[in-house]
Amino acid sequence: MYQYDQFDHAMVAARNAEFKDQVERRLKGELSEDQFKPLRLMNGLYLQLHAYMLRIAVPYGVLSSRQMRTFAHIARTYDRDFGHFTTRQNIQFNWIKLADTPQILEDLAAVEMHAIQTSGNCIRNTTTDQFAGAAKDEIDDPRPFAELIRQWSTFHPEFTFLPRKFKIAITGATRDRAAIRVHDIGLQLTDKGFDVYVGGGMGRTPHLGHLIKSGLPGDKLLSYLEAALRVYNRYGRRDNIYKARIKILVSALGPQEYARQVEEEWATLDQAQIDAPHAEIARIKSFFPQPAYAEKPFDVASLERAKAADAGFARWVRNNTLAHRRDDHVSVTISLKPTGLPPGDASSAQMDAMADAADRFGYGELRVSHEQNVILPHVAKADLYELYRLLDQNGLSSANVGKITDMIACPGLDYCSLANARSIPLAQDISQRFADAELTDKIGDLQIKISGCINACGHHHVGHIGILGVDKQGEEFYQILLGGRADEQAALGVITGKGLSAEAVPGALERLIKLYLELRTDETERFIDTVGRLGREAFAGALHEPA
């Protein structure tokens, strides 16, 4: 993974010293809250419903075991012993004291991490495929380019005060696991360069990104992004927060006109001054080598015997492992969705256990996925059973990846000051309702995504089943969306049926799933495919109790 150079260390240290002074001045009353609020937000510190929340950037979701242990230390020392992995591949701590924040940031700096640009109208943490560098279907590794974007966008003076926040996602595989079509800019790395999608997003007015350029060479990426951001910065709606995202500008101009303006701007730029030289790209790529793979003899018969003897292990291998570029390895997803517990949460002991697992079985590497799980990208097949047992001892062996209980849920009204309704308890209810592993396997791949408000941090627009919490005259209600998906066939879900009370949602989902199981052509037809074949109207009636 990327390692800080002297400039990175100096920049982060300077920022931390500056923020430490700002915190001290705030506590002494030398700064008002109005003066301090934008300063703390620039360092990832929010004031939420119950306490301060610190959002820490996990650059493109890549973590070392040492960094994970630092998260465990923060959870144990400064928080209530847990952290929450987010849909931006970051981590949030929900019970932070203001006075502790400078020390936390120092602890993070010691392992080359920070919380800069995790808030505000700037370019946020670039997200990518959690299996980058490992997946069998990968065309090229997106991490060096994500790092290039990180270096270019961090403290970029022109893009520190954009009309609104700006999110970039990048994938290098044929299967889109980074949801690039619902980002402000989505980058698809192909064997001919980058396909550039612009103007995607969720929130109040969801849009899918438009392809505005194909075959952009990697060594021209930064100057093209600079042109795209400059057009947005110049013409984005600063007069109306609800119309300030780039999706509104692209929609208003039309993708072709926006693309034309970007090309025009690009042509005026001194590209050589902006784009990274080949040597620099090569230097960054050198930070992302393949691990020194252990040559462990792998005995298929032994694995099959273990699976036959332990049904839980067999299910876990089937659901939580993904084909690796090497035949003797797999990528393992550690599900943070145990039955009945908040999605994406991990205790300090679990964080330490995941770090141990990475050191013993995963070459010290971990990833955070936007589905709020943690990944060991490189695991020898010979180590799978031992790894499973370690995870199982720590409550980390849920075998439900990609299944109905592997839900995304935002923090909702339990923590978030913007939310209208709770998300986590609803996810817990659904998780308990579908706790039967045989049933979840029978249902197959199905993504439920829950947001507690229209801002869509829980990605409800692109859930096969999306659930949006709304406030209806003081009552929490939930709208159901069907047909969304975030993959390479991205589509936005459509609200189906009337809003439901929290108590009614699990039953509605049961009826919906029962109908799907009746209607699917066979067990290979996934829920989203059946909805696509028959139309969501075929399922609308199932959402409500029969009269």
Added chain:
Amino acid sequence: MKLLTANRLTDGLVLWYVEGSDLSGWTEDAALATRLEDEAAALLLDEWKARETEVVAPYLVPLIDENTLVKREYVREHVRANGPTAGQTAFDTARQHQRGEVF
């Protein structure tokens, strides 16, 4: 009739204003919050908005009567008063309380 609430500057925790308290006027226990007449509540709000080294973002929570929150405010204020409902069986907390009852 209203309640006055805020977050403590140093740790962000939720506080409720209680008259006659020896705890600088604030408590973490929502059950002890003083029901304030509208005019007195407005004056207190202005006073605490100016005392920024102690609390952050003070605001008033409207009541229908001394035991009933305005329904629109109920869920948010219930969660603020009692802490996250996550980890419990969904919505049991809310069901334990008649909707609108303080807290």
